[in-house]
Amino acid sequence: MVTKEKPKTGMYENVQNQFNKAADLMKLNPNVRKILSITNTEIVVNFPVKMDNGEVEVFKGYRVQHNNALGPYKGGLRFHPTVDIDSARALATWMTWKTSLAGLPYGGGKGGVEIDPSKYSQAELERITRRFTYALGDNIGPEHDIPAPDVNTNAQMMAWIADTYMSTKGPLERSKNQHVVIGKPVGSGGLEGRDRATGFGVVVNIKAWAERNGVSLKGKTFIVQGFGNVGYWASYFMQEEGAILVGVQDAKATYYNADGMDVATLYNHTKLHGGFLKGYEHAQEIDPKEFFGIECDICIPAALGNQITEENAGMIKASVIAEGANGPIDTAGEEILLDKGVHIIPDILCNAGGVIGSYFEWLQNRNGELWSLDEVMEKLEKKLREAHQKVHMTAETYKTDWRTAAYIQAISRIEMAYLQRGIFP
Known part of the structure; x- marks a missing residue:
């Protein structure tokens, strides 16, 4: 007789289990519970990028926005082969709880690109990052949804995102959008x-x-x-x-x-x-x-x-x-x-x-300060x-x-x- 291996719990299922345990214990308002048990918006984009050898590859990217009751969506972008809609939902939900617990005026969002970055050159990663940013369009923004570094992404990538996003705005709007992304190099507003x-x-x-x-x-x-x-x-x-x-x-x-x-x-x-x-x-x-x-x-x-x-x-x-x-x-x-x-x-x-x-x-970018x-x-x-x-x-x-x-x-x-x-x- 062959014994079937017990299936592993997915990340989003773990999040839901944790949420339900807390909601039961605190007797969460049932209407609020319905709202918080699901995500607000789920964005999936497929975008083409030209590689160094001239060939085109199509990549899949995600941005899940869980809740913004307390302020703009906030959360990282990761570049990893395990990035999918389930993990993005889980991580976005965790960000909602994290920002609330920290007392910040934010909600939760998360996403990334399904990719192994070690297989691509620096020039290719720049094009992938910029094209992903362009594909997201106005689904991100300094007062709407603010990405940040996560697994396999860094300050340089955040600078590319900021530059790409600001380039889509008119001359009078560009300076007001530097805080569209967080985790930039210090010389670029970090x-x-x-x-x-x-x-x-x-x-x-x-x-x-x-x-x-x-x-x-x-x-x-x-x-x-x-x-x-x-x-x-x-x-x-x-x-x-x-x-x-x-x-x-x-x-x-x-x-x-x-x-x-x-x-x-x-x-x-x-x-x-x-x-x-x-x-x-x-x-x-x-x-x-x-x-x-x-x-x-x-x-x-x-x-x-x-x-x-x-x-x-x-x-x-x-x-x-x-x-x-x-x-x-x-x-x-x-x-x-x-x-x-x-x-x-x-x-x-x-x-x-x-x-x-x-x-x-x-705050530093928004208020023109340096700490x-x-x-x-x-x-x-x-x-x-x-x-x-x-x-x-x-x-x-x-x-x-x-x-x-x-x-x-x-x-x-x-x-x-x-x-x-x-x-x-």
């Missing part, structure tokens, strides 16, 4: 510190958790999945606190060193090897499946969604998981971890430093700690886990907006 904001926010949340539990991070061991922008900066700031990186994983390799790995050395290695860890000589390369079983105090998943599941959650030795990625734990995996007593700092709280930094850049790095980091930590404390209080009030508490806190703010304004007409 924010000092935006590059490290998400990773810094992960560590601020870990520090707040440690302080509340009377724990020192000095000497504590941690592992990081994903050594891109978020994983690197989270590791950097953890090392600054005296914590020791003992395990690291990316798409190409997994390394372990019980004595610890120097974050700067790892980073310099990736810069010389196409952004990947492969070939690092100061640690033992292990089977990728063993990563989450590494003995450690803190686990930081900072790669893609659905990495911790029913299959591997039982392996985890860490006492706290800080979600640097969006949706790294599926609902079945989370049940196992909570039963084990593992504390989970949920994504919409833990990695909110990026969207808060985006808000600061948007220093110290000013940015101080404002960022203050907002993150405020959100952390709200989730803690909500968890205590409802006697629930932190993810559900974070959802309740976020959804309550949106519910209030709908109840106060009413539903048109």
